[in-house]
Amino acid sequence: xxxxxxxxxxxxxxxxxxxxxxxxxxxxxxxxxxxxxxxxxxxxxxxxxxxxxxxxxxxxxxxxxxxxxxxxxxxxxxxxxxxxxxxxxxxxxxxxxxxxxxxxxxxxxxxxxxxxxxxxxxxxxxxxxxxxxxxxxxxxxxxxxxxxxxxxxxxxxxxxxxxxxxxxxxxxxxxxxxxxxxxxxxxxxxxxxxxxxxxxxxxxxxxxxxxxxxxxxxxxxxxxxxxxx
Amino acid sequence: xxxxxxxxxxxxxxxxxxxxxxxxxxxxxxxxxxxxxxxxxxxxxxxxxxxxxxxxxxxxxxxxxxxxxxxxxxxxxxxxxxxxxxxxxxxxxxxxxxxxxxxxxxxxxxxxxxxxxxxxxxxxxxxxxxxxxxxxxxxxxxxxxxxxxxxxxxxxxxxxxxxxxxxxxxxxxxxxxxxxxxxxxxxxxxxxxxxxxxxxxxxxxxxxxxxxxxxxxxxxxxxxxxxxxxxxxxxxxxxxxxxxxxxxxxxxxxxxxxxxxxxxxxxxxxxxxxxxxxxxxxxxxxxxxxxxxxxxxxxxxxxxxxxxxxxxxxxxxxxxxxxxxxxxxxxxxxxxxxxxxxxxxxxxxxxxxxxxxxxxxxxxxxxxxxxxxxxxxxxxxxxxxxxxxxxxxxxxxxxxxxxxxxxxxxxxxxxxxxxxxxxxxxxxxxxxxxxxxxxxxxxxxxxxxxxxxxxxxxxxxxxxxxxxxxxxxxxxxxxxxxxxxxxxxxxxxxxxxxxxxxxxxxxxx
Numbered sequence: 124x125x126x127x128x129x130x131x132x133x134x135x136x137x138x139x140x141x142x143x144x145x146x147x148x149x150x151x152x153x154x155x156x157x158x159x160x161x162x163x164x165x166x167x168x169x170x171x172x173x174x175x176x177x178x179x180x181x182x183x184x185x186x187x188x189x190x191x192x193x194x195x196x197x198x199x200x201x202x203x204x205x206x207x208x209x210x211x212x213x214x215x216x217x218x219x220x221x222x223x224x225x226x227x228x229x230x231x232x233x234x235x236x237x238x239x240x241x242x243x244x245x246x247x248x249x250x251x252x253x254x255x256x257x258x259x260x261x262x263x264x265x266x267x268x269x270x271x272x273x274x275x276x277x278x279x280x281x282x283x284x285x286x287x288x289x290x291x292x293x294x295x296x297x298x299x300x301x302x303x304x305x306x307x308x309x310x311x312x313x314x315x316x317x318x319x320x321x322x323x324x325x326x327x328x329x330x331x332x333x334x335x336x337x338x339x340x341x342x343x344x345x346x347x348x349x350x351x352x
Numbered sequence: 353x354x355x356x357x358x359x360x361x362x363x364x365x366x367x368x369x370x371x372x373x374x375x376x377x378x379x380x381x382x383x384x385x386x387x388x389x390x391x392x393x394x395x396x397x398x399x400x401x402x403x404x405x406x407x408x409x410x411x412x413x414x415x416x417x418x419x420x421x422x423x424x425x426x427x428x429x430x431x432x433x434x435x436x437x438x439x440x441x442x443x444x445x446x447x448x449x450x451x452x453x454x455x456x457x458x459x460x461x462x463x464x465x466x467x468x469x470x471x472x473x474x475x476x477x478x479x480x481x482x483x484x485x486x487x488x489x490x491x492x493x494x495x496x497x498x499x500x501x502x503x504x505x506x507x508x509x510x511x512x513x514x515x516x517x518x519x520x521x522x523x524x525x526x527x528x529x530x531x532x533x534x535x536x537x538x539x540x541x542x543x544x545x546x547x548x549x550x551x552x553x554x555x556x557x558x559x560x561x562x563x564x565x566x567x568x569x570x571x572x573x574x575x576x577x578x579x580x581x582x583x584x585x586x587x588x589x590x591x592x593x594x595x596x597x598x599x600x601x602x603x604x605x606x607x608x609x610x611x612x613x614x615x616x617x618x619x620x621x622x623x624x625x626x627x628x629x630x631x632x633x634x635x636x637x638x639x640x641x642x643x644x645x646x647x648x649x650x651x652x653x654x655x656x657x658x659x660x661x662x663x664x665x666x667x668x669x670x671x672x673x674x675x676x677x678x679x680x681x682x683x684x685x686x687x688x689x690x691x692x693x694x695x696x697x698x699x700x701x702x703x704x705x706x707x708x709x710x711x712x713x714x715x716x717x718x719x720x721x722x723x724x725x726x727x728x729x730x731x732x733x734x735x736x737x738x739x740x741x742x743x744x745x746x747x748x749x750x751x752x753x754x755x756x757x758x759x760x761x762x763x764x765x766x767x768x769x770x771x772x773x774x775x776x777x778x779x780x781x782x783x784x785x786x787x788x789x790x791x792x793x794x795x796x797x798x799x800x801x802x803x804x805x806x807x808x809x810x811x812x813x814x815x816x817x818x819x820x821x822x823x824x825x826x827x828x829x830x831x832x833x834x835x836x837x838x839x840x841x842x843x844x845x846x847x848x849x850x851x852x853x854x855x856x857x858x859x860x861x
Contacts, residue, residue: 209744314853315704316853319705323707323709326709333713334709334712335716335728341711341714343743344744
């Protein structure tokens, strides 16, 4: 199996250079594009495993690039965006992006996102029957059992559904709308307070310190992320 | 007052003559009773007393009348032949003459004393009126206050309508903005006012066809404007005294006006200087705060590029400083952007129901590395309700407060976060055990570009100003106070204006 291929669509030369060094060091194959149009061609011809796209491109909106790719490809897309643009991030995620990295970012963060994306692209180990384990938290979907540090925790049906939804997308950020749609159904996508209340309950059951969560992270303005490594 | 004085004088005069006749009559009756027992010389004394009384109470006219009546009555009743004006003994003509002369002298002296007393009283009233006005003018803050106080006193003391005319930017005389009641002079009156303004002399009423009297407001810097007075009684200022007093009032007003104008100018200059100071302080702090990390980054990077043989530890140290400084730059830029958005008013809160617990968690995670080695005491009330707020901004508040605590306290000292709900609001406290605040800093720390004690600490001094703006945009309050055990606690509140929506309770599996 060849090394994973990544298409980077980014107009800033210095960021491209930094991405090139970082990703080459991990032996990923890298294809660079400086405009949205070029990027779409690269994605179509290279059939990459992951696409990294900057939201502020000179020719077309990064959002438009995401929508165009999504018309024909499920390839994981990671968005590069600036802090403060929470709205843009949510729009990009709801438009089909898989995750985002906030500029400026470190290599750890970028590579973690890429690994998660690659895992999900490969179908990964997060199947419904698999056992998800991270740092003391175990979710056994076959037996419908959630345990923390070996102690079984009793969850309500909705809490359980919330956990399993997060497990399916482990490591990826899920927007409020995505979580609400998957757990409560399409009629509840605006009821963000449901999410807050149940997330609070869930944290009380599985986190040692709900105010400094280890597993269920909050991304203010965007959504939630279940840590997976 | 003029009208009042006059109306007081006229009836006093007429009743004075009446009183003069009555008192002489009473003296006659009294002396008729005692006449059999006393010498005629003493009868004269009784009449002189009545003249004295009339003179002191009613002035010269009535006392002259009293003198004449006294002599006549004495002649009629007590000089033989009685009950005629005929005089048997011509010696009595001398008596009459002396008696009349003495009565006149008495009435003149008494009337003069009375006039002096009256003028003293008038002076006193005038001084009191002037004093009352100067006191109000002294209290006046700003030009508008001066106009109001002066107009009130002039209108009151001179029973007049009052107006002010000041040179506008185009040189024409105009009533000041925010002018109080008072009259609006017509075109011909305005010409008179213009003449007054140019010649620095009062004019109007009496000298021209104008319906009001105009006086220049002259102060040390020149003519500031014109005071217009339109009295109810057009002859009010014919009395020189009155005119003189009005001029005094005008002078007082001019001095107060000048003082107020100078104060206003000074205040404006101060504001300009303050804006200038802010600008230069922004420039110096931004350029300093941008350059310091850039210098470190550039230095470290060029050293690593040109010096291939640095040992691993040094290399690592240099790279860490590059990363740390870059993070600092990022925070600084973030704060500058945030401040700009807050100040330009383009920031709109994206409110939804959020939990304080989640935002505390997010802020602690964002700060990450610098928090290691700190003892964190996080105490959140278990029943904290959801609050409608902008989660991104409130997280920014928490991040800035924690960042602030980290920057200003020694490594290893603990940080406390407490959140409670009561009386319709959630109160969050972020407290440290550092050196605390200097006295007076409780307020100043929230000013832009203000940096606390130990200014080796870097940062643009914007973090807390941003926090305050965000909290206040939510309708809350942010304040600081020093802790008795050392350190400083920052508190902010988030009002719970609506009850959180009900979420159906979930049943246990």
